[in-house]
Amino acid sequence: MKRLLALLLALLAATPAFAQSPAPAQAVVQTENVRAELLADASAIKPGEPFWVGLRQTIRAKWHTYWKNPGDSGLPTEITWKLPDGAKADPIVWPRPHLFDLSGVINYGFKDEAVLLVRITPPANASGSFKLLAEANWLVCEDVCIPEDGKFELTLPVTATGAPAPPATRAIFDRARQQVPMQSPWPARYGVAKSGDPTLIVEAKGLKADAIRDVYFFPAEWGPIANMAKQTASIGAEGIRIPLKRGDAKAALPAELAGTLVLTEKMADGEARQAFDVVAKLDPGFVPTSSLAAAVGGEQLSLVEALLFALLGGLILNLMPCVFPVLAMKAAAFARLAGHERSAMRRDGMAYTLGVLVSFAVMAAIVVGIRASVGEVSWGFQFHSPVFSLLIAYLFFVVGLNLSGMFEFSSRFAGVGQGLAARGGTAGAFFTGVLAVIVATPCTAPFMAAALGFALSQPAPQTVAVLLALGLGLALPYLVLSFTPALQRRMPRPGPWMDRLRQFLAFPMYASAVWMIWVLTQQTGADGVIYALGGMILIAFAIWLLKLGSGASAATWMRRGLAAVAVLLAFAAALKLEDGAATAASASGGPAAGVNFDGWERFSRARMAEAVAAGKPVFVDFTAAWCITCLVNERVALDTQAARQAFEQAGVVKLKGDWTNRDPEITSLLRDLGRAGVPLYLFWVPGAAQPKILPQVLTESLILSELAALPQSKR
DSSP states (O other), rough: OHHHHHHHHHHHHHHHHHSSSSSBSEEEEEOSSSSEEEEEEEBBBBBBBOOOEEEEEEOTTOOOOEEEEEEOOOOOOOOEEEOOOOEEOOOBBBOOEEEEEEETTTEEEESSEEEEEEEEOOTTTTSSSSEEEEEEEEEESSEEEEEEEEEEEEEEEEEESEOOOOOOHHHHHHHHHHTSHHHHHHHHSEEEEETOOOEEEOTTTTTTTTEEEEEEEEESSSSSSSSSSSSEEEEEEEEEEEOOOSSOOOOOOOOOEEEEEEEEEEETTTTEEEEEEEEEETTTTOOOHHHHHHHHTOOOOOOHHHHHHHHHHHHTTSSSSHHHHHHHHHHHHHHHTTSSSSHHHHHHHHHHHHHHHHHHHHHHHHHHHHHHHSSOTTGGGGGGGGHHHHHHHHHHHHHHHHHHSSSOGGGGGGGTHHHHHHHOOOHHHHHHHHHHHHHHOOOTTTHHHHHHHHHOOOOOOOHHHHHEEEEEHHEEEEEEHHHHHHHHHTTTTSTTTTHHHHHHHHHHHHHHHHHHHHHHHHHHOTHHHHHHHHHHHHHHHHHHHHHHOOOOHHHHHHHHHHHHHHHHHHHHHHHHHHHHHHHHHHHOOOOTTTSSTTTTTEEOHHHHHHHHTTTOOEEEEETTTHHHHHHHHIIISSSSHHHHHHHHHTEEEEEEEEEEOOOHHHHHHHHHHTTOOOOOOEEEEEOOOSOOEESSOOOOOHHHHHTSSGGGGGG
């Protein structure tokens, strides 16, 4: 959209015909997409007395023009006046805008009809007739954007008393004035969080949260506020609170933040859309934290605390089930090195650590880049993509074939690293560290959540530092082992068992590939199985062809060509997934098929707030099909027979948030809580002002204990 718009604007700038239309001036201009008419609220004007004119745009269905701040793309309508000497035209008075979300690009503008009001003041000595000439240009967009323009002329008689316009015209102006935002009756202020993001407070105290919906703040100028970041307003005792995201402007945030607040109010006889012009003053003493994070007792970590939490979380991540297959391979590689020179052990440990740290550094760079362009990012974000799930399934499958002895990697292909990891070798150790990071990203260990929540909301240096600390924690056990001779002496000696262990380790990799195919089916439906299994057959076929022989014969080159075609076809499945219904479940509002909703309601903020307000105990489970820790917790703690009975006897409202495919509402709440990924468990006790955040690794006894502690009157 932006690229297309830039191209069209460049064409506009290079084509004088747009700016110098030969069409004569008239009261009505009809273009292909907009009917524009210049109207006045008076049929005759009085000398020296202001009157109003309006440029009325009737816009083609599904098309839109732009507000004074067009958002992430577009241009506002401009009007250039040519008036009699002594006359004055004020700036455009803009009606309240609409929000247009075009594949994630946020625009502000108008659809159907818009009347842009301008106050005209004639000179005190005006007489005879008063002639207005105006040139207007606007950008009108749907899938494409088209610059249009028109020349307008309106002549009004000048009389001693003036005269109003006909009733039909006055009705147009009355409707137009109803669309103009009124000055806000409430004071407003804003503060800046440590992350640099502002939060707006409109002190509209006494509002009822259930009577207000669809609150949105339209910034008056581009730059200070990021338009593409989703707004999640809340209404409480302090009024309306709207966390915002810092925009792309390099300058400091202004002393006053201006914009238009639009909301829908529920009244006795229906709903009304209201708009208020707001000017919020910067309050240096207001350093906001997330309202929901504050509600659950969350505190903003310091950088030192975040680094410590990340290091501890990385250490515990070694115990998470998603990392087990790779760590078992690494352990086998260390065992093979037993008896070698200590320098070889140290090189191996340092190479593995370097692979982990380089991977986390790359991930940090990706996170910073996405956050700069999109405005938000979460831990494990790549697993929202079915393409990524398919490619990881291929990787696990190929690693399994290698461990099974189907083929050996040559030194040129040591980048995959698993075959080398089983035998030892610096390159293999490095890339085994890379693989450990890849498979660790869907997991969240204790201490990690708070650290990652801090990291993903901080400037780039802090983000990089925390992620590197997490990587150091993941690699630390093997680094310590490689530098500790006493521990090395306790390792078993190499022998024939090493080959059997290597072959055995292929099966966890096959199981991991099966898991990723299952995740893929939750994202794409049954078609994902066909693409994944078909691609794996093609990859295995390519490996078989390459094993048949080597050399420079014509037959060898033909086999290599066929193998290349087979691999390309396997990867073409990824393109098919990307172009297909990759996120059908989330797009339709339904849960992923692999997430068990038996006995659970689908999460929404509204349902959670409703149940809490009704005084019911509420348990919220944020999960995803690709999160192994989530699935294990469900099997061993949440969906056992004892836990089900306890939930039912206690009358708990059970809500499940499925994050298999990206869900903006869940992402927003995770961000509000200072968390970066799943699993996350919230438990509301009736009457409590805040929920309790449970540990990320659950047990049945912990759940039963929490439920048993509920007040008897609520059970």
